[in-house]
Amino acid sequence: MKVAILGGSGKTGRAVGAALAQAGVATRPLGRAAFDDLPAALAGADAVHVIAPNLHADEPSYVAAVLAAASEVGVGRVSYHSVASPYVPAMPHHLGKAVSEDMVRRSGLAWTILQPCAYVQNLLPALRAARSVGELSVPYAVDTPFGMVDLQDVAAATAVVLTADGHVGATYELGGPALVSVADVAAAAGLTAARVPAEGDVHPWLQAMFDYYDDHGLPTGGVPLRALLGRAPTSVADVLARDLA
């Protein structure tokens, strides 16, 4: 089996590629140059996993181009890396994924949609920087609930849906094993946490996300990930023990 990974050279794409390789699948990581000739980039693959770059200005167009090219060259299987709670009108980059999900479902391809919560790994640079001061600083509330998830678990689940039967037509919300706040993550690293103003020029969509996180966090269920992995998703403490060193 050969899987083309759009966004394969990014943070998520590299993790997905490693998980697929571990499952014995040949991968074709693709970056922005693939858009020069998408049909050629996808030709010969059995499946394509679609990851858009962070805060893409027009994710539906990005996804539509990949779906059209996949159809053209006969790649019949597609999985799409969406996000937890895609239909949130207050967060434009989530809304772009909600629109893209609709296109994936109507593509005529054999599809699976994955909706991960925020990765625990997002906080690693700030946690490392916080060690000298003892306090983790983020520009949103530190006590709202998230289903923070291990990126490696998300990648492993992606490999499962692409290599095992029974996942066509499925949409899976991918949260970690428990709802946690940023303060909980900081405590697991032996730190306190504080909300601070965002620094510098903040992309308006990122600010919209901070505002939403302030009020609601991003709670996400962990049961589908447990089912896909056949084990408990990795806890925040275990991700930090593995990755924070």
Ligand SMILES: NC(=O)c1ccc[n+]([C@@H]2O[C@H](COP(=O)([O-])OP(=O)(O)OC[C@H]3O[C@@H](n4cnc5c(N)ncnc54)[C@H](OP(=O)(O)O)[C@@H]3O)[C@@H](O)[C@H]2O)c1
């Ligand atoms: N971080 C999280 O917690 C989280 C949670 C859920 C979902 N997500 C979603 O995961 C996705 C990927 O996140 P990530 O952190 O892995 O992203 P990333 O590291 O920024 O991904 C970059 C990838 O996108 C490609 N790319 C960049 N600009 C492009 C363009 N204009 N046209 C085409 N391709 C372009 C890059 O190719 P080159 O190598 O050629 O530059 C690279 O392969 C995002 O859609 C994000 O919303 C993230």
